[in-house]
Every structure is written in structure tokens, then in C-alpha cells.
Amino acid sequence: MLAIASAACIISGVTGVPTWKPALQRDTAGLRQLKTHDHYNLGNQTITGKCAGNTKSSEDVICPAEFVRIENKTGTDVAACCERCMPMTFVDSVATCTACSGEGSDKKCTAAVCAVGYESYNAATQTCSKQAAGSSEVTASIAISGAVDSQTFLAQVQKEMPEGSKVEIESFKMTAEAKTGGIPGTPADFGTPAAPTAQLIQFKDGLAGVFDGVSTTDIEIKTITQEASSGRRRLQSNSVEIDYAITSADPTAASSMAAKISNTTAFKTALATSVNAAGTAAGTGLSLDSSKLASAATLKTEVKVKVVVPPGKSADAATSTLKDPAKMATVANSAAVAGTPAITAVSATATVAAGPTQTLRPKDAAAGVAGLSSSIALAVLAIMTL
Helix, strand or coil, X not given: CHHHHHHCEEEECXXXXXXXXXXXXXXXXCCCCCXXXXXXXXXCCCCCCECCECCCHXXXXXXXXXXXXXXXXXXXXXXXXXXXXXXXXXXXXXXXXXEEEEECCCCCEEEEECCCCEXXXXXXXXXXXXXXXXXXXXXXXXXXXXXXXXXXXXHHHHHHCCCCCEEEEEEEEEEEEEEEEEEECCHHHHECCCCECXXXXXXXXXXXXXXXXXXXXXXXXXXXXXXXXXXXXXXXXXXXXXXEEEEXXXXXXXXXXXXHHHCHHHHHHHXXXXXXXXXXXXXXXXXXXXXXXXXXXXEEEEEEEEEEECCCCCHHHHHHHHCCHHHHHHHHHHCECXXXXXXXXXXXXXXXXXXXXXXXXXXXXXXXXXXXXXXXXXXXXXXXXX
């Protein structure tokens, strides 16, 4: 079972006690679905000191998420008994090798990393579907001068791709570069970003409190500068301007943050309320007057998308569209977060990879065909001994 267990694993849970079960087999030569065994007791024989299958199940080693237990091996700890889940040994005989990053209430994987040559993980079936032979994969990193809703952007990109293409977002990050002035005090009252005073900590806590899904770890304070008096706005007699950045990789929290910070009047009111409340709770003295604040923010979104172009369709056409600044600006504006400024600039880099072929694990790749044949033999032997 070692060859199959190491090659095809679905590890469940980063919470609770991890378990594992073999994946469904795909080989047409007769490989069947493996059964999960809790014990390997032969008659009344006592088994102990094994990675799994001990007479006392409490002695079985429990592997962490993203690792698979090595069956039928002597060992009593994670180092000896657990191996990181890697791409399958051979794609024709095992469905997939995934590393779960979440677990649902029904104990099924809610997210997973698919092996090379496979498309997105399907939580309903707990499988990664194989890409069609001859398909191409385009990966693009897109920088947008504004805020976009991730799912709307995905749908708009899908419309622009060759028919039959599949698009997914691999990563998403939104940043608000902002400045808030009219804050009473001098730079000395706030310290530095590296050595903040209680007032700067209060400001940061209050700023995070304005937004849902944003914490102080998502906020970077850049500079605190003294402001000069100006007749154009009602500055405090001694006031500073704080330059900061808020970054979120959570699409929902990012969209909410962008909408709130773009509504300047409402944002200043919310900021003053939240900062003052944070001061009351902490017993510090910073007090903001929303009518004397001045605030401005610039938004940017970074998205990485993957497009699987089906056989017979042009990957070059997909690449050309993704790298077209005018076309992607139109796409981005169609997905802009309501209430945020118009998007004027989009840039992207894109690369094309050929469709999948047979995928081997690193140790098997060096062995070539001999390694592949050996893996198949071990897999069949493991099943015959069940």
C-alpha cells in the first residue's frame, strides 16, 4: 500500500485530528478503489511500534496537514512515519494527490492544492479533474490602479477568453495607500512606525476598527509629518499627517474597505469615532474631530489569474487579451467596487505553458521509465495483498 499511499493522498483537516484516505483509482487495467484500514491485526498477534495498524490504535502516528502517513513501516513519530504529499507517481493510475487546507463540517476537504496537470479542486467530489490533452495554460499577473470585486472581475475575464476556457483567480491582494491629516499633536507625540507611542498605537487600533475583516497587522504606518497651517482647511493648531497603507488578501474584506475609505466624509466620521473609542478603552489621550480631518486614498489591486485554454483554441489570443491595457481597463472598470474611483490603468504580464503530460514525482523522474514501471508493480502488489 506504500506506493499508493505516498502517491495518492487526500489529507483532511488543519483543525481537529487529521485523517487520510486513498483516492479513487483511474487505471483501466483493473486497479480498484482502495479501502481504508484502521488496523492490520493477524489473528491474536499483537502489533506495536508501527506507524499504523498497531493493536492499540492510540499508538498509531497522526500526521499533520499536508503530510501522508507511511503505512507498514516501523516508527513511532512524525519524522519517521510522515511524508509530505507530492504530485502523484503516475497520472494514469491515481486520481490526484492533494494537500488539504481546510475541512468542512462534513469532514470533506473544502480546499486543496492540485497536482501538476490537474485543474481546480472540486470540493463536492474531492477530486482534481485532469486537463484535456492538448490544452494550454496561461498565467497572468495583473496590476490594477483601482479596486475590483474579485468574483465580478473573474466573470468579466471569463467573457474575454476563448470559448471553453476555464478561468480561476490564484491570488488576490488590494492595497489602499492613504494619508489622514488634521490629527492633533506633533510627530514626537506619535513616535515612529518602528517605535510607536501609545497615541500612534491608538490611531492604528482605531483605523483597523473602521473596517470589517481588517486587523492592525494589515496596516503599515509609513510616516508621521508635521503639517503647516493653511487657510484652505481647518487644521488643528498643531497637527500631523499620518501616511499609511492597508492591505487585504480577503476579497470580501478588501471590497468593503475600498468602498468605505473612498467615501471621504463617512470615513472621517467613522475614523474619529473608532479612534476615540480606542483611546477611551486604552486610557490614552488622542481625540479626533472629524470636521478637522483631511483624508485621501489611492487604491490598487493585484490579481493573478490562471486560464486553461482548451484544445483547438488559441492560447496566444488569451495572452494577447490579458496583456492589452485598454481591454483590461474596460474589464476592470466593469468589475470596479461601487463608490470607488474609475480605473485608468491596468498592466499585466502573462506566460503560456503547454498542456499536461505524464507527471512524475522528482525521485521517479530521474529513474525514467524504470521508475514508473516499478511504481506500477508496487501498486498492483499492494492491492493483491489486501
